[in-house]
Amino acid sequence: MKSLKRWLLAAFSMMMAALILSGCMPGGMPEKMGPYKCYYGDVDYASVLRWNDITYMDNNDGDISGLKTGDRIGKINYRKADHQCPRNPMQNGDATVLEVGTPLYAVKGYKTSARLMAGERLYEATDNPSxxxxxxxxxxxxxxxxxxxxxxxxxxxxxxxxxxxxxxxxxxxxxxxxxxxxxxxxxxxxxxxxxxxxxxxxxxxxxxxxxxxxxxxxxxxxxxxxxxxxxxxxxxxxxxxxx
Structure with missing residues (x-):
């Protein structure tokens, strides 16, 4: 059985839109520094990435064994968890917890604007301005x-x-x-x-x-x-x- 925390992260992905776009839920008191925020203490990141101006979130509950990986389309260039003062808002190629260099792939049968594979995890669009x-x-x-x-x-x-x-x-x-x-x-x-x-x-x-x-x-x-x-x-x- 999935933990309550894991389930709520998935279910509330868009309800926490402002935090998802900044990619985190601070455990300490943030201090604003221009366009950046610095976090002191623990930070509980939802697993989010941004690509082609679309925000995607990790689908950590579903069975993805029936999905097939398509062409490689890029990679993660920046990891927010590596920085005490991460840039905000997220830019294309940014992720919250995925390692820099993690490859991004299309999912066969789906548009890349809806689904991506990052490593072996499925990411689904939560915000698309188009x-x-x-x-x-x-x-x-x-x-x-x-x-x-x-x-x-x-x-x-x-x-x-x-x-x-x-x-x-x-x-x-x-x-x-x-x-x-x-x-x-x-x-x-x-x-x-x-x-x-x-x-x-x-x-x-x-x-x-x-x-x-x-x-x-x-x-x-x-x-x-x-x-x-x-x-x-x-x-x-x-x-x-x-x-």
Whole structure:
């Protein structure tokens, strides 16, 4: 069973957008020094990298054994964990914890704007200023197999969507308008409200964790649900408790 800390890092990747873009959660008191921040004490870094102006985060929960590595596209040039006063914001080729020189590869079947392999780890896009839809961000149209509710405590599966609901979600979710999380965060009062935890399983066996905010009927990675999808999520959630 995955630890709670590991699960929360993945589930809250975009909720912590400001920290992810700077790449860290300081354990000591930061001191501003121009465009830089110096950290004194422990720093708990989420594993993030930036490439072609897109921010990616390590998918540390999914099964990636079915994925195939494509062409090499670059390497990591700068590691924030090596610096007490790391540069901020992150630049292309920067990573938080990946070693300098770590090669970056495409993932066969996916656009590099959605997924990269760094070493042997899968990194998925969490912020893309060029994206217009969720499919632009995630490149998942035609690749979703199953959607299910999972536990907010440890990520364990609770219940799959029914086949009918699954078909609707698979068709409609990739079409939703992508909204940068800093914008959605402002519109949702810093993402307040009750949340459901879901997992999108792909046909290749990999998966993507997403969150649904019941107060604002919004998903994260960041987009608003259509009325149809909002009703569908609520209806499917009730089935968890039906014996």
């Amino acid at each position: 994206a217009q839809t969720m499919n632009d961000l995630l490149d998942i149209e035609g690749k979703i197999k199953t959607v299910r509710f999972t536990s907010g405590m440890d990520g364990s599966p609770l219940k799959d969507f029914t086949p009918e609901a699954n078909a609707v979600f698979i068709r409609e979710y990739p079409k939703l308008k992508y909204i940068p999380f800093d914008q959605l965060s402002k519109e949702t009062k810093q993402w307040v409200g009750d949340k459901y935890w879901l997992e999108i399983e792909m046909t290749d066996g990999s998966s993507r964790r997403i969150t649904y905010n019941t107060m604002f009927e919004a998903f994260h990675p960041s987009c608003y649900a259509t009325p149809e999808l909002a009703r569908l999520v609520e209806e499917q959630r009730k089935l968890i408790y039906v014996k």
